[in-house]
Amino acid sequence: MNKKIVNIGVLGCGTVGSSFINNLISKQKIIKKTTGIELNILKVFDKDKYKLERYKNFAVKNPEEIINDENIDIVVELIGGIDYAYEFIMKSIEKRKSIVTANKYLLSKYGEEIFKKAKEKKVYIGFEGSVAGAIPVIKVLKESFMGNKITKILGILNGTTNFILSEMFYKGINFKEGLGMAKKFGYAEANPHLDISGYDTAHKILVLSWITWGHLFSVEKISVEGIDKIEPIDINFASELGYRIKLLGIGKKENNQIEIRVHPVLLPRTHLLSLVEGVNNAVYIEGDLIGKSLFYGEGAGGNAASSSVISDVIDISKKIISKEYIEENFLSEKKLNLKPFDEIETKYYFRFTAIDKPGVLAKISKILGDNNISILSVIQKQDNPQKAVPIIMLTHKAKEKNVKKAISLIDKLDVIKNPTIIIRLEEELM
Amino acid sequence: MNKKIVNIGVLGCGTVGSSFINNLISKQKIIKKTTGIELNILKVFDKDKYKLERYKNFAVKNPEEIINDENIDIVVELIGGIDYAYEFIMKSIEKRKSIVTANKYLLSKYGEEIFKKAKEKKVYIGFEGSVAGAIPVIKVLKESFMGNKITKILGILNGTTNFILSEMFYKGINFKEGLGMAKKFGYAEANPHLDISGYDTAHKILVLSWITWGHLFSVEKISVEGIDKIEPIDINFASELGYRIKLLGIGKKENNQIEIRVHPVLLPRTHLLSLVEGVNNAVYIEGDLIGKSLFYGEGAGGNAASSSVISDVIDISKKIISKEYIEENFLSEKKLNLKPFDEIETKYYFRFTAIDKPGVLAKISKILGDNNISILSVIQKQDNPQKAVPIIMLTHKAKEKNVKKAISLIDKLDVIKNPTIIIRLEEELM
Numbered sequence: 001m002n003k004k005i006v007n008i009g010v011l012g013c014g015t016v017g018s019s020f021i022n023n024l025i026s027k028q029k030i031i032k033k034t035t036g037i038e039l040n041i042l043k044v045f046d047k048d049k050y051k052l053e054r055y056k057n058f059a060v061k062n063p064e065e066i067i068n069d070e071n072i073d074i075v076v077e078l079i080g081g082i083d084y085a086y087e088f089i090m091k092s093i094e095k096r097k098s099i100v101t102a103n104k105y106l107l108s109k110y111g112e113e114i115f116k117k118a119k120e121k122k123v124y125i126g127f128e129g130s131v132a133g134a135i136p137v138i139k140v141l142k143e144s145f146m147g148n149k150i151t152k153i154l155g156i157l158n159g160t161t162n163f164i165l166s167e168m169f170y171k172g173i174n175f176k177e178g179l180g181m182a183k184k185f186g187y188a189e190a191n192p193h194l195d196i197s198g199y200d201t202a203h204k205i206l207v208l209s210w211i212t213w214g215h216l217f218s219v220e221k222i223s224v225e226g227i228d229k230i231e232p233i234d235i236n237f238a239s240e241l242g243y244r245i246k247l248l249g250i251g252k253k254e255n256n257q258i259e260i261r262v263h264p265v266l267l268p269r270t271h272l273l274s275l276v277e278g279v280n281n282a283v284y285i286e287g288d289l290i291g292k293s294l295f296y297g298e299g300a301g302g303n304a305a306s307s308s309v310i311s312d313v314i315d316i317s318k319k320i321i322s323k324e325y326i327e328e329n330f331l332s333e334k335k336l337n338l339k340p341f342d343e344i345e346t347k348y349y350f351r352f353t354a355i356d357k358p359g360v361l362a363k364i365s366k367i368l369g370d371n372n373i374s375i376l377s378v379i380q381k382q383d384n385p386q387k388a389v390p391i392i393m394l395t396h397k398a399k400e401k402n403v404k405k406a407i408s409l410i411d412k413l414d415v416i417k418n419p420t421i422i423i424r425l426e427e428e429l430m
Numbered sequence: 431m432n433k434k435i436v437n438i439g440v441l442g443c444g445t446v447g448s449s450f451i452n453n454l455i456s457k458q459k460i461i462k463k464t465t466g467i468e469l470n471i472l473k474v475f476d477k478d479k480y481k482l483e484r485y486k487n488f489a490v491k492n493p494e495e496i497i498n499d500e501n502i503d504i505v506v507e508l509i510g511g512i513d514y515a516y517e518f519i520m521k522s523i524e525k526r527k528s529i530v531t532a533n534k535y536l537l538s539k540y541g542e543e544i545f546k547k548a549k550e551k552k553v554y555i556g557f558e559g560s561v562a563g564a565i566p567v568i569k570v571l572k573e574s575f576m577g578n579k580i581t582k583i584l585g586i587l588n589g590t591t592n593f594i595l596s597e598m599f600y601k602g603i604n605f606k607e608g609l610g611m612a613k614k615f616g617y618a619e620a621n622p623h624l625d626i627s628g629y630d631t632a633h634k635i636l637v638l639s640w641i642t643w644g645h646l647f648s649v650e651k652i653s654v655e656g657i658d659k660i661e662p663i664d665i666n667f668a669s670e671l672g673y674r675i676k677l678l679g680i681g682k683k684e685n686n687q688i689e690i691r692v693h694p695v696l697l698p699r700t701h702l703l704s705l706v707e708g709v710n711n712a713v714y715i716e717g718d719l720i721g722k723s724l725f726y727g728e729g730a731g732g733n734a735a736s737s738s739v740i741s742d743v744i745d746i747s748k749k750i751i752s753k754e755y756i757e758e759n760f761l762s763e764k765k766l767n768l769k770p771f772d773e774i775e776t777k778y779y780f781r782f783t784a785i786d787k788p789g790v791l792a793k794i795s796k797i798l799g800d801n802n803i804s805i806l807s808v809i810q811k812q813d814n815p816q817k818a819v820p821i822i823m824l825t826h827k828a829k830e831k832n833v834k835k836a837i838s839l840i841d842k843l844d845v846i847k848n849p850t851i852i853i854r855l856e857e858e859l860m
Contacts, residue, residue, distance in 0.1 A: 023719060027577050034576070034759045134720035136574030144566030146464070147457050147740030272705060272726060289453060289737035290564035293727035296702060297720060307719035310577030322752035329464045
C-alpha cells in the first residue's frame with residue numbers, strides 16, 4: 001500500500017479558517033487511525049498579517065505560494081467574498097488541486113463554472129461548510145438521498161435573522177432592538193445587510209436547489225425578502241393564531257417547474273422548523289422515498305463550520321488516494337423552468353391598518369373577493385375608534401399576482417392608513 | 431475510462447427488498463446520468479416462492495447462485511434475522527463481494543466479526559438502512575462528524591413503540607389499546623416482542639455507539655426496558671409537569687466510560703425529540719465541534735429503508751470502481767469501559783400508589799433522604815381517602831443504585847399498595 005498522505009493549503013484564517021486549522025491539527029492522529037490517511041497542513045495564507053502570525057510554521061506571504069505548490073493536493077478557501085476567492089479557486093483548479101470552500105456567495109454565482117473546470121481537471125470540490133454550518137445537508141442531498149425525487153426544501157439557513165426573530169418573540173422587542181442584540185452577542189456583522197435582507201439565505205437555497213435539481217438559478221431571478229419589516233405586532237398576532245414567524249429559503253419542484261424564494265413565513269407552532277431558535281439552522285426535506293425529514297444543528301460559528309470543512313477534506317482525500325476519478329454531476333432529468341414569483345400559490349397573512357368604522361371590512365373583503373382571494377379567518381380588536389386599528393386576516397390559497405393587485409387597491413382606500421403587511425404561510429404538517 | 435458497471439444480487443424480497451428492487455430499477459437511468467455508474471440487479475432470492483415470483487427475470491432458487499456468481503459485486507441482504515443472514519453474508523464476503531444490509535440485529539451481534547472479514551477480503555459493508563429508516567445517521571456519524579468527539583447520542587429508534595406512545599398521549603388509551611392500533615395499521619409485527627421490549631432499539635443504539643466510539647458492546651451487558659409498563663396516568667402526569675414520555679436509546683461518553691441504555695424517558699416538551707410523533711424516528715447527537723444536532727425522518731416502511739439501501743449501493747459502487755481499497759475502522763482512542771447501570775446518575779420520576787393518610791409523604795421522603803435522593807417536586811391530589819392515591823415525585827440527580835434500594839424499601843411500607851413506577855428523565859436543552 002502506498003503511503004497515504006494528503007497535503008493541504010489554507011487560504012484565509014479568520015473565524016472558520018483558524019478553527020479549521022486548530023481542529024485539524026488536534027484531530028490529525030485519530031483521523032489517521034480511522035482512515036489510514038495522514039492530513040498535513042503545509043501552508044496558510046491570510047492578507048491580515050496579525051491573523052497569519054498565529055501560524056508561523058505554515059505562514060506564506062502570497063497566495064500564489066499555495067496555488068503553485070506542487071505538493072499541495074487540496075486548497076481550503078475560507079477567505080469569503082467574491083473576487084479574490086474566485087480567482088484563487090480557478091487558479092488552484094488549473095493547477096489540479098481539489099477545493100474545499102464554505103463560500104455560498106461565490107458558489108451561488110460561479111458554482112457551475114467552477115464545477116465544469118473541476119471536472120475538466122479531474123479534481124473535486126467540497127462545500128459542506130457553505131450551507132447550514134455543522135448540518136451535513138450537502139452530503140445528505142448529494143449522497144444519502146440520491147435515490148429520491150426531492151420535491152421540497154425549506155430551510156432556516158441564516159443564524160443572524162433567526163436569532164433576531166427569536167429575540168423579538170421571546171422578549172417582545174422590535175427589529176432594531178433585535179439587531180442590536182445580535183450585534184452585541186457577535187451574531188451580526190458590522191454590515192449585516194446580506195443577512196437581514198435575506199440574500200445570504202438566497203445564496204444558500206440556490207446552492208441547495210442546484211445540487212438537488214441540477215440547475216443553478218441566478219439570484220437576480222428569484223424573489224428575496226428580508227425580516228426588517230417584521231414588527232412585534234405581527235409576531236404576537238401570529239402567535240395568537242398558532243404560528244411562529246421564521247425567515248425561510250424555499251425550494252420546490254413540481255413537474256419541470258422549480259419555485260425558489262426567500263421571505264418571512266408563518267409556520268404552524270407544531271412544525272419542527274418553528275422550534276428552531278437562536279442562531280441554529282434547520283433544513284426540512286421532502287422526497288418520494290424518504291417522505292418528510294428534518295436536519296437541525298448549529299448554523300454559525302467557527303467550530304460548526306470547521307466540522308463540515310474537515311469532513312470535506314477527509315472525503316476528498318479518500319477520493320484523491322483512490323486515484324480513479326469519479327465524476328460528480330448535478331443533472332436535471334429534463335429542462336427546468338423557474339416559476340415566476342407572481343404565479344406562486346400559498347396562504348397569506350395580511351395586517352391592514354384601518355380606521356375603525358362600519359363598512360371597512362366589507363370594502364376590504366369585496367376587493368379580495370373580486371381578486372379570487374378567499375378569507376379563512378379575521379381578527380379585529382376593538383381599540384380606539386378615533387385611531388387606526390389593525391385588522392388581521394388569514395386567507396385560503398391564493399395567487400401572488402392576485403394578492404399584489406388586491407392589496408395595491410386596498411392600500412388606496414381612504415380608510416387604510418398604512419401599507420398592508422403581507423406574510424406568506426407554509427403549512428407542511430409533519 | 432472503463433465501463434462502469436456494478437452488478438447486484440438481492441437476498442430477500444419482502445417489504446424492504448421489493449421496495450429496493452422496484453426503486454432501483456426505476457431510478458437506474460438517473461443514477462447512471464449523475465454518477466456514470468450502471469447498477470444492474472442480476473439475481474434475486476427469497477425462500478418464499480410467491481414473493482419471488484414477482485421478479486421472474488431475476489429469480490434464483492438457491493442463495494448460493496448469488497453468493498457464487500463471479501459477476502456479482504454487491505450482495506444486498508434483506509432477509510433479516512440472525513442465522514441465515516449471518517451465513518450468507520460471511521460466505522459472500524469470502525467470495526469477495528461487498529455487502530449492503532439493513533440487519534441491526536445481526537450487526538449488533540456479529541458486526542465486528544463481519545467487518546474484520548470484510549477488511550481481510552478488501553470489500554465494503556454498508557448498513558445505512560439498519561438504523562432509523564430514511565435518516566442517514568450512519569453516514570453522518572461515520573463521515574460528516576468524523577472530526578468530532580461525539581459525547582451523546584439519544585435516539586427515538588423504534589417506530590412501533592413511538593407510535594404506541596403517541597396514540598396513548600393523543601387518545602388517552604392504554605398500552606394494550608395502543609398496541610392494538612399499531613397492529614391494525616400494520617406498524618407492529620404479529621410478534622411485536624422485539625419492539626415493545628426495547629430490544630430493537632437496543633440493537634440500534636449498540637450499532638450507533640459502535641461506529642461512533644469504536645467498540646461493539648453486547649446487548650446482554652446493557653440495561654433494556656420497554657414501554658409495556660407505561661400507563662395513561664404517567665403520560666398525563668408527565669404532561670402536567672411539562673414532559674412527554676418517549677422510548678430512547680441512549681449512548682453517552684465521558685472520558686473512557688460509555689453509558690448505553692434503553693428505557694422510557696421523560697423529555698421536556700420543548701425538546702425537539704419530544705415532538706417526534708407516530709412511526710417517525712429521530713436521533714439527537716452532541717459533539718465538540720457540531721454542538722447539538724438532530725436528524726428526523728421516517729423510521730419505518732419499505733421506501734424509507736430502501737432510500738438508505740440505494741445510497742449504500744451507490745457509495746459502495748463508487749468505491750468498487752475506484753479500485754484502491756480504503757479501509758474503514760471504527761476505533762476508540764483508548765480502551766473503553768461500559769458504565770454499570772447502577773452507577774448512572776439522572777433525575778427520576780416516581781409514581782407511588784399510597785394510602786391517603788397523614789405521615790405517608792414523611793415516610794417516603796425519609797427513605798429517599800436516607801439514600802441521598804433529593805426531591806425536586808411533588809404532586810399529590812386529593813382523591814378518595816378510602817382508596818390508594820398516586821403520589822408523583824420528581825427528583826434531583828440521583829444514583830440508580832440508590833434509587834433501586836430506596837424504592838425497594840418504600841415498596842415494603844404497608845401504606846404502599848402497588849410497586850412504584852420509575853421513569854428516568856433526560857434534560858438536554860437545545
